Each structure stands twice: as C-alpha cells, then as structure tokens.
Amino acid sequence: MTYAQRLSIIVALDSYLILVAVFFGFQFVQEAALTVYTFEMLAISSLSLLIGHHIFACMFHVYKQVWAYTGIRELFSLMKTFVCSFLFSMTMLYIFVQTWPFRFLFIVWLFHVLFIGASRMASRLFHDGAKRLQAEKERALIIGAGSAGTMLVRQLQQSSDVHIEPVAFIDDDKTKHKLEIMRLPVIGGKEHIQTAVVMMDIQKIIIAIPSKSSHTLKGLYKECVATGVKTQIMPEMDQILKGTHALNQLRDVQPEDLLGREPIQLDTSRLSVHLKGKTIMVTGAGGSIGSEICRQICVFAPQAIVLVGHGEFSIHSILLELKELYGGSISLYPQIADIQDKQKMSEIVGQFQPDMIYHAAAHKHVPLMEISPKEAVKNNIIGTKNVAEAAHEHGIETFVLISSDKAVNPANVMGATKRFAEMLIMQMGADSETKFVAVRFGNVLGSRGSVIPIFKKQIEQGGPVTVTHPAMTRYFMTIPEASRLVIQAGALAEGRQIFVLDMGEPVKIVDLAENLIHLSGYTTDQIPITFTGIRPGEKMYEELLNQHEKAQEQIFPKIHIGHALDGDPYVLNSFIHKFDMMSEEQMRQALFAAIESHDMLSDQMKREEEPPANEEKSLVLRNG
Template identity: 50%
Template sequence: MSYQKRFLLLAVLDSVLVLAAAVISYIQFHPLLRSVPDKELLLNSLILLISYYIFANSFLLYNKSWEYASVMELKSIFKAVTLTIIATAAFQLFTSLNFYPRMLLSVWMMTMFFVGGSRFSWRLYLDHCLKPKQDMKKVLIIGAGQAGTLVARQLLNNPELRLVPAAFIDDDPGKLKLHILGIPVAGATADIVETVEKYQINNIVIAIPSLKKFEMNKIFLECSKTKVKTQVMPKIEDVMLGKVAVNQFREVGVEDLLGREPVELDIESISEYISCKTVLVTGAGGSIGSEICRQICKFSPKKIVLLGHGENSIYQIDMELRNKYGQTVEIVPAIGDIQDRDRMMEVMAEHHPDVVYHAAAHKHVPLMEYNPREAVKNNVLGTKNVAEAAHQHKVGTFVLISSDKAVNPTNVMGATKRIAEMVIQHFNQQSGTKFVAVRFGNVLGSRGSVIPLFKKQIKAGGPVTVTHPEMTRYFMTIPEASRLVIQAGSLAKGGEVFVLDMGEPVKIVDLAKNLIELSGFSLDEITIKYSGIRPGEKMFEELLNENEVNDVPIYPKILVGKSSPSNYEMISNLIQNFYSFNERDLKDYVLNLVNKKEKKLSAISK
C-alpha cells in the first residue's frame, strides 16, 4: 500500500474513532440529548478532531510501521491523545463553552483505547493470523536481557526464517517464570537440557554479548549435551555498523571453547614504537601476516610495506587496507621471495623500515617432512636473508614468527624454525637491531589448520579424522597471535623468545566432539575416525624447553624465554654446504644440529 493510501485510510479510521469517543462520552454525561445533534457537541468534536490531527502528525502516528508496534509507538499515541485533550480543555476554558473535565477524561480514555487498540489489533492480526505456522523450528534463546529480547523480536517479525522463539534461559533469578514478549523464561543454565526436551527445541541461540569466555564455555558444554544445533548472536557492534543483521547467527567456533579471555594489548607502548614509523611485514598475504597488517594499521604507521611472493594474496590485503586506511597510511605492496637475498636488500634499501615482522615461512609439518630442502631454503636461508638485510640497513626491531614446534623438535619444520631462532639470536649479538622471536601454538582458522577441516568434514556428513585420541595442542586465535607479535616488538630488548600463555593444552578429539555436537549432530551420526600420527608429528607440544624457562612473566599472559647461546658455526656449515646435501642427509643434519645443541645445553644447566 502506498504512503498516500495508508495515510488516508488511517486518517479516516482515526476520525471515526475520535468522534465515536466524543459522542459516547457526551451521551454518557448528557442522557437527555435529543436526536438533533447539539451545537456544543459539534463544536467540541471539531476542536477535538483538529487538535488530534495536529498532534498525530507531530508525533508521526501516520508514518509508523504498525506491524512492528511496541512500547515506543504506544508512548507516541499517549502523547498525541493527551495533548489533544489538553488543547480541547484549554479551548473550553477560554471560550463561552462549558468545561466538562469528567467528560474530557472519558474521551481521553476511550480515544486511547480505540486508537491504540486499532493499531495493536493490526499487529496481533499479522502475528497470529497471517504468519505461517507449519514447519517452524522452535528456538531456545539463552539470555533474556536486551540482546535476547532483540533476537526474539527479530524472529517474531521475520516468519520467513522459519524460526519461532519458544523459551528463554537466564541465570537471573528475578526473571525466572516471567514472560517476555509472550515467551517464558523457563530456567537457568543448569536447566538447558530439561528445557530443550520440554519445549521440543530445534535450535539454540546464545544471546549474551558480555559473557566471559569461561562462562561461555560452561554454556556450550551444557548445550552440547542436548544434541541440538547451537549458534551465537552476532556481535552488537557488527549489528550497529550494519555488517550483519541480528538474525544472522554465526556458527559456534572452537575459539569460543578455549575457556580463557583473549590477550589484550598495551596500547600506549605499541603506539609509541609503531605510530609514524615505517613497518615491513614479510608473508603479508598469509593468515598471520595479513592480520598483523590489519592490527598495525590501527596504530597509524607512516608506511606499511606488504612483502610476499604470491601476487594474488598481496593484492587482496593491499586492496583491503587501502579501502580502510588508504587516507591515513602509505601502503606499499612489494612482490619478492625471501629466498632472494638481493631482492631483500633492495626492499630494505628502498623503504628503510623501522620495524620488520618476519611472518613468511613454510609451516605444514607433514609437507615439510617430504620436502626438507624447501623447508631449510625458506625457513633458514630465507630468514637469514631478511635478518641480514635488516642488520645492514639498521632496522630498529626485527620480530621472527616462530612455532611451539621449535621446542625439542621431532620434525623438519620444527627444526628449521628453531634454527631460524638461532640465526636471529646470532644477529642480535652482532647488530644494533633488536632481534626477537615469538612462538605460537596452533592458530585457529589459519590456512591448513585442523578446525576448517573438521567443519568441512562435518558438513559432508563425516567422518571427522583425528590422528590420535591422546594428541593435544595449544590453541590461539589469529587476532591473538597477531597481537602477541606486535606486543613483543614493543617489549623487545633483544634476543628474547616471547610465548603466549595459552592456558591448558586441549585434546584434538575433544574439539572434534564439541564441534560435532554443537553443529546439531550426535557422535553416532558423525563418527570420528583415527588416522594415525602423521610423519614428524608429536603427541604434544611445548612452549619453552627447560633451559629457556623464566619464572617472571614480562607482561600479563606473555612469557619470555631466556636467551641461549647458539653454535653458529654449525649453522654456517649448513648454509655453506646446503646444496651438497641430499634430502635424507639434510633432514638428519638439521634434526641432529638442533637436538644435540639442546641436549648439550640441558647437560650444562644440570
């Protein structure tokens, strides 16, 4: 219906309702009214009608979408009707007309009832008569606060979603047994399983934006007992910015199950060493490198150089950053391979960065077991090239992205990352540049990580493949990993190995089970298959070896390992004779180089 037709229809309806209220009230207080209309009635009705139109337009009663009517619309009706009666009373007082306060009160009550009733009757009609009832899935909303109410209202107003809110769950005892928007608050978190069974729930939506991670984890574990699909309301800030709609629920991520709060940044110290500086990121198109670039741009560097050998990934992060920060930050894409020493020297000479984040690396353990030469070429020779270029061009701080697999490594990838740490520790002793390393656990959602694989396998109907039932890993999110790298640069004194305190390691099989159950499946529907430990894999990972442990954390949630001396002669021998090794001998050499050194240090410490 067009606005003009809608306006005309409502205006005619209101005219009938307001006049009806006036006539009924007049008859009530003038029982001897004759069949011929009284002049006083006609004049009062005219003033009442004119006043109503003025205030109805002032409070936009003809511009509202009444199918979504709420308390705000009721307030508008109240204000319009009340001011209409006050205007009519004023007219009676300052003219020769008689003043009838009781009659005016009656008119106010009837007009409120008629006008308000007509509007909300339309909403009730739409809610209960026109909305389809078949094939609707019942939703349990966890959280009966403002966010939960917002979700319920959206579901009620969008029948095409085929989701109907059936009950709330809330731990506030003051809300228990109340009805919000006609929906009962059925119980607390401990009652989730019972409520799902009682109301025959098909979906669960968690709508508590302020929830702490450990509390969220507790709720997830309760939800997983129900075998009902569980989703999470999008972030309020994303809704406010228009990125997503309230009813665009996201799937439960494993990051929600870590049970710890994310690491925060020391904004002041970071701003001091990044703002108005030139920053270079190698591997800028990768999962970690691209997130480091996003985080850095928030601190207004003078220039950021995006270095990578894959033109498509560099193009994507370049365009993303230009769209968001192009007006305030100079963004320079640089195509180059860290294995090309001359190219690294060219880039450093051209841009003279103050800070370098070295994120370029080969990281896949099984692949590097089959390709040890490429692992050494990229992770060791490439790191040496970038570090040497940084040293020669007097870079202030150099941060190497390493791995927890560098601790007591049993695979080529871990060994090459440990040698890369030894390389930069050697340069730290020779250079005015501060060289430091940062070790990660498994990064959730990064390319090649296990979680996207699990989700893909669940979507395909299973089975979900896990290497071993006892295998454990430390986990962190991509933003956390990037924050740790940036924070490490601000804390660097030279030679340190920074590690994020990631809480307790998590069993891979437990993550798989939680993802299956929170996706709405049982372990009978989606099975877990054990594929066996892959070449080079360890049953568990460590963050620091016994020689590196420092009792005092340098920053909340960030540990720092003691700098250890490195036998650079062995590394020089590896670099000089690299091309004379066959792949089998090369693999044995890098593992022996690292493990002999670690065993020697352990013996010295004892």
C-alpha cells in the first residue's frame, strides 16, 4: 500500500468517526433535554471539528505515525490534536453564531477521543495479536533493567522477525525490585535467576548490561549456566550507535568474555602522532596476529602498509579486506616472500623504507616444533635475524618483535627460539640507531593452532574434549588485545626493551574447556573431558618475566617493561653459524646451552653492577 492510499483511508476513517461522534453527542444532549441546537450550529460544529482535526493531525504528524508501534510519544501527539481541534471548533462557533455550546461540544469531544483513540489502539492490538499467532516465541529473561534492557525489550516486543518474548527482568538494583518496567516484573537480583527460570518457564536468558566488566559477566554467566538455559548477550552500545549491529542482534557468550580481565586501552593520541602518515611494514601479515595488527594500524591513517607473508592466500585475503575498508586512502603493498631469504628481506626494506617494522612471522605450534626443531630455528631465529639486520642496515626507526611468554625459562624448542630471537635483537640494539624492542604475551584466543578451535571441533564431534592436565594454567588474551599491545609498544619504544602485558590471573585450561562446553549448549556429562598427560616441551604454567630481567615498572596502564641485559655475542653467533651442521638432538642441546650461557653471563653482570649488601649498608649509614 502506498503512502497516498494509506493516508486516504485514515482521513476517511477519521472523518467518519468524527461525524459519528457529532451524531452521538447530538442524540445525548437532545435526550437529556439540556438545550435546543439549530441546524446551523450542528453544521458549523461538524465542519469545524472535521477541518480542525485534519489540520492539527497533519501539523503534529499523526498521519505519518505507524500505530502498530504506538508509544507515549504517539499518544501525546494524538491528544494535542484532540485538544486543538476542540478549541478550534469552539472558536468557529463563537465567530459564526456568537455562542459557546460548551456541553454539546464537550460531549462530542469525548466521543471524538473515544472513537479515534480506540481505532488507533485496535491497530496496535491487532498487530500484537497477529505477531503472537505467527510463531511460537521463546520466553526470555532479561538481565539488566536499565536503559539498554528497556530498549531491548521495546525492540523485541515490536519486532515481528525475532521470535523472542521477554517476560521478566533481573537487576541487582534493589530499588527496582517488585516494580514493573515495560509491563514486565523486576523479580530480583542475580540470586533469583534460577528461581525465575523454573517458575516462569524461561527458555532463553539475555544479558543486557553493555557496561558489564568481565568479572561481572563471569559471575552472571555462572548463575545462568546452572539453569541449563541458553544464554546470549546484546551487542555493545558503540556497535549499535555505529550501525554495525542491530539492537536485537544477540550473540552467544564467547570465551574471551569470561577472561576476567578488562581489555587494554590504547593511548590513541600518541599512536596517532606515531603512525599517521607513516609507512609500516608487517611480516606475517596474513596470520591471525599480523592481520589484526594491520587492521588496528589502519585506524590511525598511515600512508602505506607493506604486507609481507609467505602464504599467498592469506596475504590476498587481508589485502582485499583492507582495500574494501579503506579504499585508496592507504597505499597497500603485498609482498610474497620468505623471511629466511635474507636478500629478499633487504630488498623489500630498502625499496619501501618503512618507518616501523612489526615482525609477526613465526612458527609457534609447540608440539610441531618439538618434531621439527631445525625449522623452528630457521624461521624464528634466522628469519628474525634477516629482518632485523635489514632494519639496521637501512636505518629503520623501530623494529618490534612479537614474542611469547614461552620465551621465559623456555621448556620447549618454540619458546627457546623466541627467547634466542629476543636476545639477538637486544644485542643488535646495543650498536644500532634502530630501536629494537620485543613484545611478550600469552596464548591468543582464536588464533590459528590455539586451543579454542581444537576444543570447538572436539565438541562438534561429540567429545571428548582433551586436556593435558587438570592443574595446567595459561595466560590468555584476545587477538585485538595482543595487536593493541604490539602497536602501543611500538609507540613507547626507546630501544632494547621487553614489553609485557599485565594479563591478570592465569586461566586453568580445564576451566576454559568447561566454559566452552557450556557455551556450546552442553554439559560435561554430555561432552566429557579427558586428561591426556603433559606433552613434550610443555610446562605446567607460564611466566612473563624471568629472574635475570629488570622489571617491573608499569610505563602504561597494564603494560610492564623489562630491560634487556647484555650477554655474550660470541655465544649467539656461534650457534647461528654451526646449527645447520648439527643433528636435531645436538642442535636442541646447543640451543638451550646458548640461552643458559647467556643468562648466566647476564646474571653475573647484574651482580657486578649491584653493590654488596654490607657496602650498601655502610653507604646508608654514612649518608645518615
């Protein structure tokens, strides 16, 4: 139906109802014998009420409103139309017949309000009834009776596409308990969730608290899981305001929502100065971390990004994504190259002369690197050396190495190669104008080869979910968090530093597995967890800084720094020159020996720098 057709029908209906109101009003006053009205008065009353109603209905946009979604604002507009048309009719009667038949007009006005108001409400009731008949709706419990929760309820009540019927609120604000909001009762706090689910036959729980912290969500989710009912979250407010998500576009709770740590916030002003108009090179740009670094950097309007990667498909994918998002505003240069090719790395760095290099290319899978240790060395050490030397030779301002918490007191080849790479660039930074820094963080949720995709696949297959040990813990962070830390470290870099994120409390792997099972809609009885034992090269827990590293001032919220200590360059160079001639077992031993020798020398130098305890005491006494 077109707008003109709809308008014609509504105007005709309102005109008919007004004439009926005049007729009923006339009959009422005649039967009551209140007074006698002439034909002229009746004609002027009817005509003025008709004209006045249509004029003011247009003025207050009454005819443009969709009455299937009637609210307070729409009713207020209609009431203004009624009042103004009544006053207009009285004015016309006074002008033409010099009298005010107030009783008659007031009774007509009451019928006017009753008939037209009823027609609008009938439209709303018909619409609501039709929606209920369309499909059976899931009964939903809304957690959060604030502005976001009420907005969500209004949207769910009015939407015919979403088959969810909100039936009650849960909110910890005691002043709202036992009240009604949007015609829904506020039952109580989170301790009433399980009772509400049973008593009200709840089929879905929706968390509508956009400002929730991870700790708050973790506590709420525990209560929700205990009910066995599917739990979802409404989008964040900034996503709704930006238009990327609809208000009723609910999503499942994700593992990263339950980490119990607030995400890191960037120093956007400093990053804007540091990255705007610059040329940035990212190795491993097609990987999970490298690609996210590219996305985050693009927000700060660099002049160009050089996308270096070995896999053509992954580089092509991130290239297309960034082109679609940023068009011609940022120059993008894809480079298919292997970081083990020293000459090629030098050519790329020399050609594009980037202001910064983020080195994310690496082999990171612990068990696989135990099987192929030489490949780990070639990629993580030799490859890093090639890119770092190219940065030094061409006078690049900053080189950022993406490292790992497994580099601390390494117990596996992957961690050892990352530790060696850190030692290597710190040694190079001692005699270079390039600022060499490393960024160290824990496991990244959702990255390739991480535990989450493995657990999800096992759950899809019906289990069991395999965990190595019930006591094993790891630090976890999200891909965006890891990438933010990396680019923030680049802005804070002064040279020869190791940046470490305050990652909160370590998470038990078994707890993560249980949460993922519950998030998938199962219980641990349906999808069991089995323990397989610790694999070669794995540690029971991870560390972020070792005893040889100076730490721990916090130079930025949630970012700590450890300054590198000098070791013996001969030890590093000797291993690099000889590793290819060794067997895998010899190479493994030599790798760990080189790290141990470096740390011993660092520890010795640290002790030499510190005054003896008695000397320090005597200095204090003399100064006293």
